[in-house]
Amino acid sequence: MLGVHEFSIAEALAAQVQRHAPAAGRVREVEISVGALRGLEPEALRMSWEAVTHGTAIAGSILNVDLRPWSIACSTCGRTWTSPVPFVACACGDPAPVPTAGDELNLVSLTIDEEEA
Numbered sequence: 001m002l003g004v005h006e007f008s009i010a011e012a013l014a015a016q017v018q019r020h021a022p023a024a025g026r027v028r029e030v031e032i033s034v035g036a037l038r039g040l041e042p043e044a045l046r047m048s049w050e051a052v053t054h055g056t057a058i059a060g061s062i063l064n065v066d067l068r069p070w071s072i073a074c075s076t077c078g079r080t081w082t083s084p085v086p087f088v089a090c091a092c093g094d095p096a097p098v099p100t101a102g103d104e105l106n107l108v109s110l111t112i113d114e115e116e117a
């Protein structure tokens with residue numbers, strides 16, 4: 001099951017990658033950085049990527065998703081740390097420290113295979 005959200009993001013990304021990709025050469029890997037606040041499922045994003053790039057010049061390229069963690073701040077003891085999940089208790093006993101995260105979605109890098117002459 002593909003998420004509609006992931007699908008539309010994959011579509012926009014594919015358009016962006018195709019604008020950046022050189023005419024000669026084949027896009028092998030695409031790396032993106034995604035803020036946890038986006039709430040994206042990396043696996044769903046990769047499946048959507050396969051679907052939207054199918055039959056295009058960038059078909060077969062691999063999407064690497066670097067999911068940025070949540071930043072947790074405890075107002076009781078002042079500790080801050082990062083976590084893959086937003087709702088965690090603090091070691092000091094505070095049951096609900098405040099989670100914050102970025103909502104960025106950046107194209108980090110493209111790996112291009114030079115075309116064989």
Ligand SMILES: [Zn+2]
Binds near residue numbers: 077091094
């Ligand atoms: Zn604490």
